Amino acid sequence: MVFDITVLGSSGGPLEGGTCAYLIKPTNISFEQILADKLDDAVLAVDFGSGLSRMCEIISSERYGDEDRVTMSALRNYNETLTIAGFTASGVSHTAKLGLQRVKGSPIQIAAQLQSLVKACLLTHPHIDHLSALVVNSASFGSASGKKIYGLEPTCQALEQYIFNDRIWPDLTSEDNGTFLSINRLQHTVPMQVNDIYKITPFTVKHGCVSPSEVYHSTSFLLENTSINRFLLVFGDFEADSGTSDANSLIWNHVASYIVQGQLKTVIIECSTANVPATQPLYGHMTPKTLFGELIRLNEIIMKHGHSKGIRGLHILITHVKDQPKLLDPRKVVLRQLLQLNEHHGLGAKFTVLLPGQTYSVQ
Amino acid sequence: MVFDITVLGSSGGPLEGGTCAYLIKPTNISFEQILADKLDDAVLAVDFGSGLSRMCEIISSERYGDEDRVTMSALRNYNETLTIAGFTASGVSHTAKLGLQRVKGSPIQIAAQLQSLVKACLLTHPHIDHLSALVVNSASFGSASGKKIYGLEPTCQALEQYIFNDRIWPDLTSEDNGTFLSINRLQHTVPMQVNDIYKITPFTVKHGCVSPSEVYHSTSFLLENTSINRFLLVFGDFEADSGTSDANSLIWNHVASYIVQGQLKTVIIECSTANVPATQPLYGHMTPKTLFGELIRLNEIIMKHGHSKGIRGLHILITHVKDQPKLLDPRKVVLRQLLQLNEHHGLGAKFTVLLPGQTYSVQ
Numbered sequence: 001m002v003f004d005i006t007v008l009g010s011s012g013g014p015l016e017g018g019t020c021a022y023l024i025k026p027t028n029i030s031f032e033q034i035l036a037d038k039l040d041d042a043v044l045a046v047d048f049g050s051g052l053s054r055m056c057e058i059i060s061s062e063r064y065g066d067e068d069r070v071t072m073s074a075l076r077n078y079n080e081t082l083t084i085a086g087f088t089a090s091g092v093s094h095t096a097k098l099g100l101q102r103v104k105g106s107p108i109q110i111a112a113q114l115q116s117l118v119k120a121c122l123l124t125h126p127h128i129d130h131l132s133a134l135v136v137n138s139a140s141f142g143s144a145s146g147k148k149i150y151g152l153e154p155t156c157q158a159l160e161q162y163i164f165n166d167r168i169w170p171d172l173t174s175e176d177n178g179t180f181l182s183i184n185r186l187q188h189t190v191p192m193q194v195n196d197i198y199k200i201t202p203f204t205v206k207h208g209c210v211s212p213s214e215v216y217h218s219t220s221f222l223l224e225n226t227s228i229n230r231f232l233l234v235f236g237d238f239e240a241d242s243g244t245s246d247a248n249s250l251i252w253n254h255v256a257s258y259i260v261q262g263q264l265k266t267v268i269i270e271c272s273t274a275n276v277p278a279t280q281p282l283y284g285h286m287t288p289k290t291l292f293g294e295l296i297r298l299n300e301i302i303m304k305h306g307h308s309k310g311i312r313g314l315h316i317l318i319t320h321v322k323d324q325p326k327l328l329d330p331r332k333v334v335l336r337q338l339l340q341l342n343e344h345h346g347l348g349a350k351f352t353v354l355l356p357g358q359t360y361s362v363q
Numbered sequence: 364m365v366f367d368i369t370v371l372g373s374s375g376g377p378l379e380g381g382t383c384a385y386l387i388k389p390t391n392i393s394f395e396q397i398l399a400d401k402l403d404d405a406v407l408a409v410d411f412g413s414g415l416s417r418m419c420e421i422i423s424s425e426r427y428g429d430e431d432r433v434t435m436s437a438l439r440n441y442n443e444t445l446t447i448a449g450f451t452a453s454g455v456s457h458t459a460k461l462g463l464q465r466v467k468g469s470p471i472q473i474a475a476q477l478q479s480l481v482k483a484c485l486l487t488h489p490h491i492d493h494l495s496a497l498v499v500n501s502a503s504f505g506s507a508s509g510k511k512i513y514g515l516e517p518t519c520q521a522l523e524q525y526i527f528n529d530r531i532w533p534d535l536t537s538e539d540n541g542t543f544l545s546i547n548r549l550q551h552t553v554p555m556q557v558n559d560i561y562k563i564t565p566f567t568v569k570h571g572c573v574s575p576s577e578v579y580h581s582t583s584f585l586l587e588n589t590s591i592n593r594f595l596l597v598f599g600d601f602e603a604d605s606g607t608s609d610a611n612s613l614i615w616n617h618v619a620s621y622i623v624q625g626q627l628k629t630v631i632i633e634c635s636t637a638n639v640p641a642t643q644p645l646y647g648h649m650t651p652k653t654l655f656g657e658l659i660r661l662n663e664i665i666m667k668h669g670h671s672k673g674i675r676g677l678h679i680l681i682t683h684v685k686d687q688p689k690l691l692d693p694r695k696v697v698l699r700q701l702l703q704l705n706e707h708h709g710l711g712a713k714f715t716v717l718l719p720g721q722t723y724s725v726q
Binding site (some may be wrong): 013014015016017018019050051052053054056057060063064073076077078079105106107108109111112113126127128129132133135136137138139140154158161162163165166167168169170210211216283322323324325326327 | 376377379380382414415416419426440468470474495521526528529532533573579686688690
């Protein structure tokens with residue numbers, strides 16, 4: 001395995017406190033080693049709808065021997081759901097353990113140490129379900145923490161104008177207040193080496209509208225572990241290409257060769273709701289049907305590269321399923337529809353629904 | 364008992380997902396009855412740092428027989444803390460049960476039904492730890508939900524300008540988008556009957572600064588159950604009066620006669636940190652020492668009313684203690700210091716530290 005993805009949250013709302021947030025590290029570096037050696041470039045954070053509190057809960061659950069507590073809290077909101085294994089494709093391993101039993105201190109001390117070593121935080125877009133924990137947690141970062149928030153221009157601008165503005169939250173980005181965190185602008189398609197391990201390339205994607213005439217932008221991040229030239233592609237909320245829009249096609253064309261060469265084997269991607277009638281608006285999100293529209297296109301592009309396997313074996317990790325007041329877990333419905341489409345189109349992709357509190361090891 | 368206070372969250376951060384939020388209802392109306400009879404004026408929400416997700420967790424914990432789960436999650440972040448009973452004064456009863464075992468449906472269905480019946484939501488101030496769950500939950504309110512958010516002008520303005528602005532969150536307050544919620548302006552000291560049961564009177568309080576020349580405002584709400592003429596006083600984040608500032612004195616003078624007449628027996632009030640050296644800034648918050656400065660003043664005002672008992676027996680429910688990366692639970696330290704000051708000054712007030720997941724019954 002190459003990448004470990006700790007899912008602090010994967011809900012698309014409306015449940016607070018467990019919305020999207022991932023910690024990503026190389027599989028061959030353990031959390032224990034990260035803490036012991038104070039490795040501050042091993043863990044990348046992508047989105048920040050959950051944070052310190054979820055880390056505390058995962059750590060204390062391991063200590064008290066009920067490791068799957070966070071995950072089960074999310075599953076038992078429904079009367080009918082699947083097991084953790086039932087949501088996970090073969091070829092992906094998962095555990096609720098961070099392996100921190102031997103680390104001394106209280107759960108909140110250990111979580112705060114770990115969070116202090118996550119220096120690079122990528123934000124896909126400024127909707128509150130993707131940044132609320134960053135803001136609430138930021139009070140604990142401390143002066144000159146070296147915490148760097150990375151985003152495209154609209155994300156950075158919204159953070160400055162609407163969040164860290166002394167009204168919604170103290171401006172902890174200012175030197176006067178001690179620079180608890182800094183906001184760093186990325187540019188569409190321009191790679192940036194954020195530390196010794198990771199290079200990131202952001203791509204602008206579409207996610208609904210601000211107004212009838214203005215698109216709302218989100219981001220897809222291509223992460224590269226440069227020490228081993230392996231990639232992970234992580235989408236924020238986004239919608240399918242339509243009409244003349246080719247935001248996603250640009251990404252598929254960019255990554256096709258990495259897939260062909262076996263350097264990119266896993267994609268984290270949103271699928272907010274089960275399929276809906278074509279007349280119903282999607283508010284800038286994906287369904288199994290629209291997601292397959294994209295995957296079929298990616299498959300064709302790879303075929304054109306002369307790689308007849310297409311996306312067979314590619315791991316698609318589903319996130320941002322919206323919780324709903326139903327008996328039946330919508331994650332189960334989304335997974336079933338994805339597997340049906342996969343069968344129907346014969347693509348052979350492998351689908352896993354990401355659950356909070358689990359750390360997934362992927363290639 | 365007169366008021367039931369369900370604490371969805373009481374942390375002062377930096378842990379996300381469990382920050383301040385209370386559901387307040389008359390003790391003689393059960394949650395089961397509220398759901399059965401669709402009583403939409405029985406429950407008031409004050410602040411919204413936690414919401415639907417915490418309700419789900421409390422409901423599912425009751426169903427699965429580990430009722431204190433939410434509370435224990437908060438306590439076991441520390442190696443040394445107190446029991447739930449140890450944080451609670453005599454004369455206050457507490458339970459983690461909402462009494463909803465017989466209600467049919469999944470936990471998320473029951474929580475959503477209950478939340479849909481909470482029509483009046485009071486916000487003390489627009490810091491993100493007091494409103495993040497409102498925003499994330501709002502997607503589930505539905506069109507024309509009748510959900511009314513009440514706040515003083517600065518709170519309402521910040522919500523409109525910085526949150527429901529189509530950048531941080533879709534503007535779900537607009538008619539075009541279906542008015543998932545409405546924002547309603549209150550005026551300092553002007554009572555408003557928000558439904559058949561409750562009258563609320565907001566008082567502006569000070570909570571640090573926006574800039575050296577501009578005060579940041581928060582709110583204290585005096586709630587009255589008008590059917591029985593009983594009061595509950597709930598403070599948002601605030602600081603002690605100092606110099607010529609008499610924001611808090613105004614409140615103490617207003618409520619003194621209610622305390623004397625036995626109509627107000629409980630105050631929810633913040634105490635963010637243990638005592639700190641006088642040179643250290645408090646960022647608009649209270650410590651045991653500054654809180655006692657206020658309580659001594661209230662005691663004197665009541666004495667002047669010819670009521671020699673002062674605040675003896677008054678229940679002070681402490682909230683918004685800030686979590687810290689320590690072995691020892693800061694709530695335990697705050698409570699110890701409050702009890703020492705209470706002893707020293709001989710006031711005879713009764714202190715309880717509010718814990719998440721518990722419903723407290725008070726007079």
